[in-house]
Amino acid sequence: MNRRDFLKTGLAGAAGASLLGAAVSPDLITRAYGRTATRQKLIILGFDGMDSHLFQVWLAEGKLPAFKRLIGQGDFRTLGTSIPPQSPVAWSNFITGMDPGGHGIFDFMNRDPKLYIPVFSASETEEAKRTIRLGNLVLPLSAGKVKQLRRGRAFWQILEEHDVPATIFKMPSNYPPVETRQKTFSGMGTPDILGTYGICNYYSTRPARAAEELGGGGARLHEVYLIGNRMDAKLAGPVNTFKKDRPDTEVDFSVWVDPVHPVAKVVIQGQEFLLREKEWSDWKRVRFGLIPTQSVAGICRFYLKEIRPDFKLYVTPVNIDPADPALPLSTPDSYSKELARRFGPFFTKGLPADTNALGNGLLDEQEFLDMDNMILAEKDDILEYELNRFDSGVLFYYVSSTDQRQHMFWRFLDKTCPTYDPLLASKFGSVIPDIYQEADRILDRVMRKADKDTVIMVMSDHGFNPFRRCFNLNSWLRDSGYHALIDPGKDSNEDFFPNTDWRRTRAYGVGLNALYLNIRGRESQGIVPAGAEAERLLREIAAKLEQAVDPQTGERAILRAFVSKDIYHGAAAGLAPDIVLGFNRGYRISWGSPTGKIARNAFEDNKDKWSGDHMGAPEVIPGILAMNRKIKAGTPALYDLTPTILQVFGVDPPPEMRGRAIL
């Protein structure tokens, strides 16, 4: 089934909002592409989460020689991030040159003011409106739709209007990829085949033990039995919307375990392969059947973690197959297929490293790194390919591993981290410096290919901070008298505010940095009158938040509580949360508060392996900007890079851009 058919079924919508991709007009894809060869060229390397402080320390220690060379030819600045410094927000600033008031992405989540529940902020979907039912089948008569919710034009769309070519590889916050004739491949936000940000499959003969490890979700756990030396199991696929009862699709597979040696044979859809214990398979293509004439393609890799005493098999989240994408991965459609033809299958899920599997103990640190190294190697090949044919316009290339490894391995840089482990630190303490050095090697390759007319811009969307202590915003609001419970004696640590008395609640938190007032006429059970009273309450809560002190450490949890009307500009500013939190170093929103859990205590230790984060006030978490050109601006910010990209090609920025060119 091709992408258009898949969309038409509405199948994607059933699997989740972000799974339904915006149909790219075939006219745009097939029309001849008028490229103007540009003498000036621009290569942009985007290292997600590369932290300014760590960068400067390791630069001074001589660990980043390519960066040193680049900066010697040009300049370095810390780079102002977005408010809040969450990746979808930050990359949207970079893409559009606007702040969230312009592009409308304020957080990973928005909230539905009628239901007080989180809704996904990046895209929304509609299933096929017209269907016909034939017995047990529901057949679509019209196409499903997907909408990218980011507003404003992307810089490569503006360049296209001026015939400047661009190749944009794995740009975050660009799923579904916006309409363009430029070559683009979607990055963070691209779902797996289930429509999620990544659910792996894990097969074990001792599922109870695995279930204990599985506190954080993000996996489907399967209990399996070895009968003789054979195990039968199912790989879960998307919901089958062709069927009236919408069952999950699945693919059967079998594993034969060698009775003596630590080896097993896996058989799935006619593919047979041997795996030794601790070995990863290469990519396997699977097809999930819907009805006799329709199926959906996915790709996954198998990892045989253990054979004896327990059998443990990990299968990556099923990625969308770039050779036969059921959902839109690229513009034009053919770009994804071109890369797949040349390189075979590769990770297409937005943030491909399975941080959940490490967090849950399904993979250990080394296994996670092995997976992330595969991701880096795949991307390296594609970078080489694009560099070799790059002769005009813009090439953007993105690396996620800097972000993902800092999230998971910060605990080994920080002895005060609640999950610091000296033994593991001795083995994995160099993971973060190593990935900065890997970034340096990537830059070195780029510099070797670049001629004198090539501007090189290396940037990150935000820095990184330790995440030692959790702050439950909703618990704090309860303790401060702004959030009322129906039964104060009842445990409220459940999702979606089940114990909240909305008729007595003045404020609530949904999302990672967001606070909302319960406004009359806006929220379904709002009680705070809009206008002067809301304004007074906002200022009062913001002031108190900035004074909130962690009783265990004596430190302030929140450095800045921004009243959104003070900081955002543009037509979407009215959709913003009322207050945006900027955390102090060491602090982040708790694990449960974003979805309405109200814990007993407002503060607690972060006991997760996810030990670095970036929800801080912008001044404690800047990114980096290194260029082989002099930078005139003293304190550039992400949204200044967008007009700077246009400036390289003599294109004037559109009036809606907030940023200013910096060269």
Place this chain on the structure above:
Amino acid sequence: MGKEKIKLDKDLLDKVKKLSELAGYSSVEEFVAHCLEKEISKLEESDSEEEVKKKLKGLGYIS
């Protein structure tokens, strides 16, 4: 399978009868059941709480 009756306004029922015939449904009941199933599935599947949780869990930021 047990069956329950529901009351419909007469004007609405007339429309339902007419349209179910035009649309080729074998009975008014089948048409009404189809409409209700469609509406229910829309509500159940519109970026539900669980969907948001599932997606964000994949990212790693919430528990």
